[in-house]
Amino acid sequence: xxxxxxxxxxxxxxxxxxxxxxxxxxxxxxxxxxxxxxxxxxxxxxxxxxxxxxxxxxxxxxxxxxxxxxxxxxxxxxxxxxxxxxxxxxxxxxxxxxxxxxxxxxxxxxxxxxxxxxxxxxxxxxxxxxxxxxxxxxxxxxxxxxxxxxxxxxxxxxxxxxxxxxxxxxxxxxxxxxxxxxxxxxxxxxxxxxxxxxxxxxxxxxxxxxxxxxxxxxxxxxxxxxxxxxxxxxxxxxxxxxxxxxxxxxxxxxxxxxxxxxxxxxxxxxxxxxxxxxxxxxxxxxxxxxxxxxxxxxxxxxxxxxxxxxxxxxxxxxxxxxxxxxxxxxxxxxxxxxxxxxxxxxxxx
Amino acid sequence: xxxxxxxxxxxxxxxxxxxxxxxxxxxxxxxxxxxxxxxxxxxxxxxxxxxxxxxxxxxxxxxxxxxxxxxxxxxxxxxxxxxxxxxxxxxxxxxxxxxxxxxxxxxxxxxxxxxxxxxxxxxxxxxxxxxxxxxxxxxxxxxxxxxxxxxxxxxxxxxxxxxxxxxxxxxxxxxxxxxxxxxxxxxxxxxxxxxxxxxxxxxxxxxxxxxxxxxxxxxxxxxxxxxxxxxxxxxxxxxxxxxxxxxxxxxxxxxxxxxxxxxxxxxxxxxxxxxxxxxxxxxxxxxxxxxxxxxxxxxxxxxxxxxxxxxxxxxxxxxxxxxxxxxxxxxxxxxxxxxxxxxxxxxxx
DNA sequence: TTGTAGGCGTTATCAG
DNA sequence: CTGATAACGCCTACAA
Numbered sequence: 001x002x003x004x005x006x007x008x009x010x011x012x013x014x015x016x017x018x019x020x021x022x023x024x025x026x027x028x029x030x031x032x033x034x035x036x037x038x039x040x041x042x043x044x045x046x047x048x049x050x051x052x053x054x055x056x057x058x059x060x061x062x063x064x065x066x067x068x069x070x071x072x073x074x075x076x077x078x079x080x081x082x083x084x085x086x087x088x089x090x091x092x093x094x095x096x097x098x099x100x101x102x103x104x105x106x107x108x109x110x111x112x113x114x115x116x117x118x119x120x121x122x123x124x125x126x127x128x129x130x131x132x133x134x135x136x137x138x139x140x141x142x143x144x145x146x147x148x149x150x151x152x153x154x155x156x157x158x159x160x161x162x163x164x165x166x167x168x169x170x171x172x173x174x175x176x177x178x179x180x181x182x183x184x185x186x187x188x189x190x191x192x193x194x195x196x197x198x199x200x201x202x203x204x205x206x207x208x209x210x211x212x213x214x215x216x217x218x219x220x221x222x223x224x225x226x227x228x229x230x231x232x233x234x235x236x237x238x239x240x241x242x243x244x245x246x247x248x249x250x251x252x253x254x255x256x257x258x259x260x261x262x263x264x265x266x267x268x269x270x271x272x273x274x275x276x277x278x279x280x281x282x283x284x285x286x287x288x289x290x291x292x293x294x295x296x297x298x299x300x301x302x303x304x305x306x307x308x309x310x311x312x313x314x315x316x317x318x319x320x321x322x323x324x325x326x327x328x329x330x331x332x333x334x335x336x337x338x339x340x341x342x343x344x345x346x347x348x349x
Numbered sequence: 350x351x352x353x354x355x356x357x358x359x360x361x362x363x364x365x366x367x368x369x370x371x372x373x374x375x376x377x378x379x380x381x382x383x384x385x386x387x388x389x390x391x392x393x394x395x396x397x398x399x400x401x402x403x404x405x406x407x408x409x410x411x412x413x414x415x416x417x418x419x420x421x422x423x424x425x426x427x428x429x430x431x432x433x434x435x436x437x438x439x440x441x442x443x444x445x446x447x448x449x450x451x452x453x454x455x456x457x458x459x460x461x462x463x464x465x466x467x468x469x470x471x472x473x474x475x476x477x478x479x480x481x482x483x484x485x486x487x488x489x490x491x492x493x494x495x496x497x498x499x500x501x502x503x504x505x506x507x508x509x510x511x512x513x514x515x516x517x518x519x520x521x522x523x524x525x526x527x528x529x530x531x532x533x534x535x536x537x538x539x540x541x542x543x544x545x546x547x548x549x550x551x552x553x554x555x556x557x558x559x560x561x562x563x564x565x566x567x568x569x570x571x572x573x574x575x576x577x578x579x580x581x582x583x584x585x586x587x588x589x590x591x592x593x594x595x596x597x598x599x600x601x602x603x604x605x606x607x608x609x610x611x612x613x614x615x616x617x618x619x620x621x622x623x624x625x626x627x628x629x630x631x632x633x634x635x636x637x638x639x640x641x642x643x644x645x646x647x648x649x650x651x652x653x654x655x656x657x658x659x660x661x662x663x664x665x666x667x668x669x670x671x672x673x674x675x676x677x678x679x680x681x682x683x684x685x686x687x688x689x690x691x692x693x694x695x696x697x698x
Numbered sequence: 699t700t701g702t703a704g705g706c707g708t709t710a711t712c713a714g
Numbered sequence: 715c716t717g718a719t720a721a722c723g724c725c726t727a728c729a730a
Contacts, residue, residue: 005493007723018701023725033699050488054469055413056723059404059706065463066415066452079438089428092453099462103415104441104451113448114414120403120469139399144354356707367717372709380715405707408722 006047015043026052058120067095067319068121070105072128072210078104081235081263082291084127087150087312091125094316098122098323116140123319126152128212146322148315148330152211159322160330161315165212168304168335169219172286173258175302175337177223180346181256181284184227186220187243187268188260189213191231197239199246200229216260216288224258232264240267248275248283255283255346262287262303269296269342280344290338300340307333355396364392375401407469416444416668417470419454421477421559427453430584430612431640433476436499436661440474443665447471447672465489472668475501477561495671497664497679501560508671509679510664514561517653517684518568521635522607524651524686526572529695530605530633533576535569536592536617537609538562538584546588548595549578565609565637573607581613589616597624597632604632604695611636611652618645618691629693639687649689656682 012022017036024030025040032040044050058064069091071078078084092102103119107129116124116136123146126137137154141147147154150161176184191200192209203221208214217229230246232239240259244267247257259265265287269279277283279299290305314331321328361371366385373379374389381389393399407413418440420427427433441451452468456478465473465485472495475486486503490496496503499510525533540549541558552570557563566578579595581588589608593616596606608614614636618628626632628648639654663680670677 005723008725009723019723020702020725021700024700027725029726031699036700048491050491051466052725053408053723054467055404055408055411056706057725058469059402059408059708059722060724060726062404062706064404064469065467066469079434079441085428085434092428101463101468102453104453114450117400118403118406118414119450120407120413120415142397142399354707357709358707368707369709369711369718370716373716376709378709382715385716401709402707405722406709408706408724409708409710411722 006049011044011049015039063122064120065100066103066121067100068103068105068124070107070126083289083308086308090309090312091316094313095320098320123323125315148319150315159318161311162332164334165215166219169216170222172304173220173223176256183254184224184256185247185254186229186258187264188217188231190233195233197232200231220258235261235263237263237267240264241271244268244271257285259287262289262291284343299342302340302343303338304335305338306335355398360393360398364388412471413469414449415452415470416449417452417454417473419456419475432638432657435657439658439661440665443662444669447669472672474664497668499664508667510660511681513683514564515568518565519571521653522569522572525605532603533573533605534596534603535578535607536613537566537580539582544582546581549580569607584610584612586612586616589613590620593617593620606634608636611638611640633692648691651689651692652687653684654687655684
């Protein structure tokens with residue numbers, strides 16, 4: 001047919017009006033005589049023109065209608081993480097007034113595809129991202145793109161959606177201690193982007209670049225400063241299972257595991273049950289997040305439930321305000337203790 | 350400081366080179382003397398220029414590096430649906446060679462925010478969308494944007510990723526029949542965008558605009574043509590629970606329910622158990638999808654397991670091929686029967 | 699209500 | 715390896 005796609009100029013010419021008139025017909029910014037509108041529309045359909053090119057429009061208007069959501073780690077594990085999906089859900093609700101769509105971005109340093117820097121976004125939400133993107137974050141802000149961070153320190157002037165990670169983790173560790181447990185193990189998420197699963201030889205909290213991991217671990221260490229630390233690379237049941245196997249192989253066997261997420265905890269519980277270790281009679285496990293734990297019924301995880309949906313919604317709302325120029329600030333949320341039956345009194349030595 | 354953001358032209362001037370040279374320094378399309386590169390980079394950082402504006406770049410290059418994924422129904426229920434998240438995961442894997450990011454889009458007709466038509470996308474995957482977007486789909490194709498459809502009929506020349514919905518649902522219905530069940534109920538997802546949950550007074554398959562719903566129902570009706578139909582509005586455990594209550598209130602009580610998704614099935618099982626109806630002794634339930642069903646342990650759903658991740662990956666790969674100009678065609682997948690213990694012989698009348 | 703003009707910021711092309 | 719030129723397609727003051 002045509003070598004080149006029809007543009008609004010072509011349509012205007014075909015309809016015998018000026019480009020601006022044709023433009024207005026599509027954008028609806030101004031009143032147009034019904035007759036002219038009809039002519040323009042007719043010309044458009046005759047030429048197979050289906051509306052303004054979004055790329056050109058967004059260059060001209062300075063807005064793309066796209067919000068970037070930067071996810072830590074791989075995209076695939078993000079989708080498989082119930083907490084992340086719930087937060088995403090909340091974000092989409094919070095940005096509703098913007099009429100914007102959500103662009104999923106990773107925070108890989110290897111970055112070849114679109115990233116915070118190369119994607120046409122009007123704003124961004126950073127979700128559980130490691131610190132290594134701090135520099136690109138500065139660039140984005142320098143560009144005037146509003147940013148909100150969920151559970152992370154993004155520096156001066158970046159609104160943060162917080163969670164009482166440290167206090168909450170301390171709380172549940174104290175609960176465990178109250179049950180009499182002394183030989184305990186901490187099971188954490190990744191320390192940084194390059195972590196491999198395994199036992200942490202030493203503890204240097206400041207070297208942990210993933211804020212959530214660090215804060216929760218800090219809370220747990222306040223109660224059990226000398227307990228060994230097993231770090232997974234992500235929040236996955238399978239990783240928890242592996243952790244559980246490693247823990248149960250210890251001699252003497254610990255009586256409790258304090259996991260940083262429910263998925264890890266579920267994996268640990270399964271590993272225990274598969275090994276013939278009773279939960280909670282022989283071994284107690286705590287989680288964190290308060291997702292609906294799958295696959296350990298009739299067990300119910302003892303955990304700290306966090307308001308994930310609320311966090312997401314708040315992030316979306318704050319970002320929307322920022323984009324619309326309304327002054328705002330971050331919000332902090334608190335977790336709630338929820339007792340299940342994966343914890344019990346420490347077995348007598 | 351500056352009222353206006355620095356542009357690449359400013360940088361070029363500051364560095365004493367031409368705009369094109371400065372551009373090349375950032376894009377890396379051509380070799381540049383190390384000396385000039387340094388000068389440009391220095392000028393850039395002096396001016397606070399952090400790289401090309403994505404909007405302008407995408408206008409000029411004709412590509413945005415963004416793939417749209419259109420989800421049927423509300424975004425929030427999409428995130429809560431395990432099948433959808435797994436498919437998304439697969440898509441992100443399949444489009445990896447494109448180095449593109451994923452833009453989440455809805456197929457709302459209410460159309461105020463970004464949509465297929467107004468988003469700067471290089472391609473799109475339609476996921477379980479109702480037919481009402483057929484027209485906008487034509488527009489997108491007319492614009493030359495490649496599209497792939499997962500489980501839906503998008504018309505001529507649109508590659509489709511298919512699933513044997515009808516045959517698979519027939520298969521599991523036959524299994525149920527083989528167990529001797531005669532009083533059976535079909536539980537479906539939404540018929541169309543405006544469906545409200547409840548009993549379907551009559552059956553007009555052709556009026557069902559959601560392809561998956563229609564195809565699965567067709568398969569089930571081939572085995573139980575006269576069974577009543579309860580239609581939910583989505584694939585949610587809560588909706589299944591409501592369906593279960595409605596079904597168990599029937600007199601005489603049916604002996605089996607054939608649900609279109611695992612989540613609906615889980616809800617039905619729970620409703621039965623809560624009502625003191627034994628599963629499967631008194632009542633059998635089948636699902637569809639093969640997700641890890643949560644919350645009915647020690648029950649395991651009898652279901653048809655579909656390769657959700659493979660479907661997503663295939664969609665991504667086909668789209669990538671399309672965008673790169675390689676000729677391709679759709680792919681069809683098959684579901685696998687998986688026997689659980691939510692089904693048993695029909696109770697004797 | 700419609701037309702004119704100019705630029706949004708970049709990059710492909712081609713010549714030097 | 716670098717520079718000049720010309721779009722990419724649209725929108726919005728502003729003027730008529």
